Amino acid sequence: MSVFAAIADPVRRRIVVLLSRAPMTAGQVASEFDISRPAVSRHLRVLRDAGVVEGGPSGGDGRERTYALRLEALDEIDGWLARVRGSAGLAGLLASPALDTEVRRTRRDNARAADAAGVTEIDGTRERGTA
Secondary structure, eight states: OHHHTSSSSHHHHHHOOOOHHHOOOOHHTTTTSSOOHHHHHHHHHHHHHTEEEEEEETTTTTEEEEEHHHHHHGHHHHHHHHHHHHHHHHHHHHHHHHHHHHHHHHHHHHHHHHHHHTTTEEEEEEEEEOO
């Protein structure tokens, strides 16, 4: 299962947030929810299988597992977000009224400079006058 599929469920996203603070036992994680402990264990298994969390036996009897967040598993999400933000940022810049204003200002300034230098535009090309 992909990391995206693993965190698609709101309960699993909340588990990720809880484990981002500190490692927790399965019982501690379960105490944060109003769902059954077996349901929380299934969510933890999905996250573990996707590599988002790691869990191992804790305590002397080994009946309880402690789970910790694997931040490197979230790199896939970080990369995707960076691509989306980068594309959105460029699209936002290209659609920006500020960019339009700067393009118009540059064209105006270039036209004024050309007029001052005696350059005329004929058929989209600039030619220096001979007069």
